[in-house]
Amino acid sequence: MAMKTAESMHWTTDLTAFSVSHVVVMSRTRSPIRSTVGLKAVMAVTGLVLVLFLVAHMLGNLKIFTGAEDFDHYAHWLRDLGTPLLPYGWYLWLQRGALLIALAGHIWAATMLALRARSARPVRYAHRKKVQGSYAARTMRWGGVIIALFVIYHILDLTTGHLNPVGDPSRPQANVVADFAPERWYVTLFYTLAVVALGFHLRHGAYSALRSLGQQTSQGERRARGLALLFAVALSVGYLVVPFAVLLGLVS
Amino acid sequence: MNLTLRIWRQTGPEDKGRMVTYPVEDISPDMSFLEMLDVLNERLTLAGEEPVAFDHDCREGICGMCGMMINGNAHGPQRGTTACQLHMRQFTDGETIDIEPWRARAFPVVKDLVVNRNAFDEIIAGGGFVTAPTGSAPEAHAAPVAKADADAAFESAACIGCGACVAACPNGSGMLFTAAKVTQLSLLPQGQPERYTRVIGMVDSHDDAGFGGCTNAGECTVVCPKGIPLHTIGRLNRDYLAATAKHTGRS
Numbered sequence: 001m002a003m004k005t006a007e008s009m010h011w012t013t014d015l016t017a018f019s020v021s022h023v024v025v026m027s028r029t030r031s032p033i034r035s036t037v038g039l040k041a042v043m044a045v046t047g048l049v050l051v052l053f054l055v056a057h058m059l060g061n062l063k064i065f066t067g068a069e070d071f072d073h074y075a076h077w078l079r080d081l082g083t084p085l086l087p088y089g090w091y092l093w094l095q096r097g098a099l100l101i102a103l104a105g106h107i108w109a110a111t112m113l114a115l116r117a118r119s120a121r122p123v124r125y126a127h128r129k130k131v132q133g134s135y136a137a138r139t140m141r142w143g144g145v146i147i148a149l150f151v152i153y154h155i156l157d158l159t160t161g162h163l164n165p166v167g168d169p170s171r172p173q174a175n176v177v178a179d180f181a182p183e184r185w186y187v188t189l190f191y192t193l194a195v196v197a198l199g200f201h202l203r204h205g206a207y208s209a210l211r212s213l214g215q216q217t218s219q220g221e222r223r224a225r226g227l228a229l230l231f232a233v234a235l236s237v238g239y240l241v242v243p244f245a246v247l248l249g250l251v252s
Numbered sequence: 253m254n255l256t257l258r259i260w261r262q263t264g265p266e267d268k269g270r271m272v273t274y275p276v277e278d279i280s281p282d283m284s285f286l287e288m289l290d291v292l293n294e295r296l297t298l299a300g301e302e303p304v305a306f307d308h309d310c311r312e313g314i315c316g317m318c319g320m321m322i323n324g325n326a327h328g329p330q331r332g333t334t335a336c337q338l339h340m341r342q343f344t345d346g347e348t349i350d351i352e353p354w355r356a357r358a359f360p361v362v363k364d365l366v367v368n369r370n371a372f373d374e375i376i377a378g379g380g381f382v383t384a385p386t387g388s389a390p391e392a393h394a395a396p397v398a399k400a401d402a403d404a405a406f407e408s409a410a411c412i413g414c415g416a417c418v419a420a421c422p423n424g425s426g427m428l429f430t431a432a433k434v435t436q437l438s439l440l441p442q443g444q445p446e447r448y449t450r451v452i453g454m455v456d457s458h459d460d461a462g463f464g465g466c467t468n469a470g471e472c473t474v475v476c477p478k479g480i481p482l483h484t485i486g487r488l489n490r491d492y493l494a495a496t497a498k499h500t501g502r503s
Contacts, residue, residue, distance in 0.1 A: 032492075035455050035456065036425070036455065036459050036465030037455050037488070039465060040465060040489070041493060116465055117422065117467075119464075120423060120425070120462060120463055121355050121464070122357050123355050125321060125352055126350060126352060127352065129323075134470055137468065137470060138422060211468045211482075211483070211489065213489065213493070214486055214490030214493060216484075216489075217486075218481055218483055220483070221486075
């Protein structure tokens with residue numbers, strides 16, 4: 001009998017201990033966004049916003065194949081969008097604002113996670129297999145830096161026109177054609193490298209975003225991987241056909 | 253077989269540590285990797301040197317005690333195998349083998365190849381339990397569990413907590429372990445009442461222990477001796493996001 005009482009008392013103490021830790025869990029005050037899982041959700045959502053823009057931008061680029069007039073008209077239409085509800089050019093600035101916020105969130109979350117990862121392994125391995133999982137996954141961070149540098153160059157080139165041989169904002173088609181002329185092969189080369197980096201980034205990024213937002217079955221994983229690969233290839237090809245068409249003289 | 257071993261030697265937590273080269277001779281291809289280290293240690297002991305410290309217990313691949321980086325692979329080159337179940341026939345005569353401890357801030361080196369994995373216990377303490385006393389195993393028909401859920405829960409429950417996922421992760425993340433421990437409870441009826449507080453508590457403990465974040469690189473699942481699938485982490489992510497949504501404004 002005495003044994004039994006001791007045993008039930010033991011249970012009681014255990015339960016108290018558990019309820020205490022339970023209360024601690026319930027009353028947490030830290031921001032879930034800053035947890036490693038929350039940061040990944042931020043990366044996923046901001047990444048998907050940026051991807052929507054990439055798709056629209058790529059489709060817009062393809063207008064170059066329907067003629068210089070069409071392409072230039074599309075560029076002007078983007079500035080005209082939303083008028084008279086919005087003053088001229090405002091839509092584009094709203095979009096730029098939204099993209100900038102998404103980009104800032106994406107880079108912020110990536111930096112926080114990269115810093116965490118760095119501090120999580122203070123002593124490196126002397127012998128380490130470089131890749132066992134996915135190559136694209138292992139190159140996300142440096143790939144992201146390359147893409148960011150390219151975006152800066154790209155804006156100075158084809159948005160502001162500072163680094164463009166023509167640099168006339170009223171004639172975007174002429175800017176593009178001058179940009180990828182055969183004698184400026186290094187521009188095409190850099191553009192190609194950046195787009196390939198983007199393809200790798202998206203191949204892992206799109207799949208990873210779905211996982212971060214809760215994709216949780218092996219069948220879904222296969223589908224997500226396939227979809228991400230297909231999407232990355234389609235987007236990269238969509239972007240690359242423009243400079244190569246100019247290089248080969250198909251667009252002038 | 254004759255081999256050259258390059259082993260991480262570290263006298264204690266404060267020591268800087270270094271790789272030391274040891275030749276070993278007449279190793280049988282039928283020995284396990286740990287038996288090969290036993291041979292080396294016997295020789296070192298006879299010579300009056302300090303034997304190489306490494307963790308091990310069951311040597312049957314089910315306890316999760318052993319584990320070391322072997323030529324940059326957690327648990328060595330053979331998939332789905334712990335270091336104790338790895339046999340020397342996986343290596344070639346004359347080969348040089350690099351042996352290092354798990355590397356993670358959350359797993360400080362105690363000595364040589366032994367690391368302190370208390371951080372995993374802290375993750376469990378963060379919520380990896382069911383508070384209601386459930387007594388002995390219930391009658392199987394009392395609480396029906398869908399076959400798919402039972403299988404997935406069992407798959408996760410196979411985790412032996414060896415730490416290979418952390419060791420292989422480029423981010424030093426313990427997310428595969430945490431996800432396995434979340435999943436084995438979140439799929440069963442006994443785990444439902446605390447499902448959402450559990451995942452938040454365990455992720456908080458994981459982050460506090462100094463592990464990195466998961467970037468879905470997939471290195472962990474490749475080296476996992478129990479083959480815990482990567483999509484287990486998606487289950488954790490979903491529960492975590494649901495828990496966050498449920499608790500908005502309440503905490």
